[in-house]
Amino acid sequence: MDPVKIIEIKKSVFANNDTDAENLRKELKTKGVFLLNLMSSPGSGKTTTLIRTIGLLKDRLRMAVMEADIDSDVDAIKIKEATGIESIQLHTGGMCHLDAEMTRQGLDNVSMDRLDLVILENVGNLVCPAEFDTGAVANAMILSVPEGTDKPLKYPLMFSICDVVIINKMDVLPYFDFDLEKCTEYIHMRNPKARVIPICAKTGEGVDAFADWLLEKVQDWKQQ
Amino acid sequence: MHELGIVFYIIRDVKQAALEHAVSKVSGVVMNIGEVSTIIPGYLKDCWRWAADKEELLKGAELKINTIPAVTYCEDCHAEYGTVAHGKICPHCGSEHTYLLRGNEVEIKEIEVPNN
Incomplete structure (x- = not known):
């Protein structure tokens, strides 16, 4: 008799998460709630961009923000103070990302029925x-000018899954060797469908284009 | 970078499989890891050791890794080539119209159970 018995599994480690995510999307559809996942490297201006975007959409949409970080609640407080909308902080317990189950737990803590x-x-x-x-x-993801033109080449997966890529900190363009045209080309090489929107979250320039994109997406989702 | 998170997923899935097969002890877990899956095998094994030893079912169980070579397909000249060596651009015709055929797997292939 063999010392070990083999049980074949042949299953992706991500399979359960993919199923959870699909179920969550169905539930969001039923409730008429649009969930946007905003990603970027640290310090690219996610929170500032959000505050600007919320300011533009506040009168048209009922919104809430879930802030995910390894620790601290500075972002959730900042959003709440700056915009007045519902904002909760999720801690990932050391994990470097959120999965569908953690997102679901977060959503249980916001007033989904009114959003x-x-x-x-x-x-x-x-x-x-x-x-x-x-x-x-x-x-959606944000790439900021100081991070450099070549990021879509270095982090291909991130760029290939995003519907929109926001290029932030356009105000500091004169001080960096950032090539917007080249960067857009690299993004489209990874993802021909990605919409590229240059903005400056600090001054608010260009944020309306992102807000319009988002508003249209939310309206489509609720109507379909 | 996210190897520990992946290990927690593996443990959850192995526990589930053990339950389904009425197994109380696992001596090994065999993974298929693609070359461009962003998983670093050494880190995955280190994280596994730390986390698996906290579980009665998995104490001492070895994590074995099969590396799946990454292969990209060119839509223009229909060639297949090694992704790690050549990346997104086809080395045969210079086309950018390429996609990954395999090599991003993060898959539990099988689990080994002591036969007694």
Whole structure:
């Protein structure tokens, strides 16, 4: 007799998460709630961009924000103070990303029945969040000018799963060797469908284009 | 970077499989890991050791890794080539119209159970 018995599994480690994410999307559809997963590296301006975007959409959509970080609640407080909308902080317990189950637990803590849009600010990281479907209806990411033109080449998965890529900190363009045209070309090489929107979250320039994109997506989702 | 998180997923799935097969002890877990899956095998094994030893079912169980070479397909010249060596651009015709055929697997292949 063999010393060990083999039990064949042949199953992706992500399979359960993909099923959870699909179920979550179905539930969001039934409830008419749009979930946006916003990703970027740390310090690219996710929170500032969100505050600007919320300011533009506040009168048209009922919104909440879920902030995911390894620790602290500075982002949730910042959003609440700046915009007045419902904002909760999720701690990932050391994990570098959120998965569909953690997202679901977060959603249990916001007033889903009274909302049109929930924005999930994922952990600042260009690698891991791209691997885990959160159950979001759309994925957005921010790349800021100081990070450099070549990021779509270095983090291909992140760029390939995003519906929209926001290029932030356009105001500092004169001080960096950032080539917007080249960067857009690299993004489209990974993902021909990605919409590229240059903005400056600090001054608010260009944020309306992102807000319009988001508003249209939310309205489509609720009407379909 | 996210190897520990992956290990927690593996443990959850192995526990589930053990339950389904009425197994109380696992001596090994065999993984298929693609070359471009972003998983670093050494880190995965280190994280596994730390986390698996906390579980009665998996104490001392070895994590074995099969590496799946990454292969990209060119839509223009229909060639297949090694992804790690050549990346996104086809080395045969220079086309960018390529996609990954295999090599991003993070898959539990099988689990080994002591036969007694």
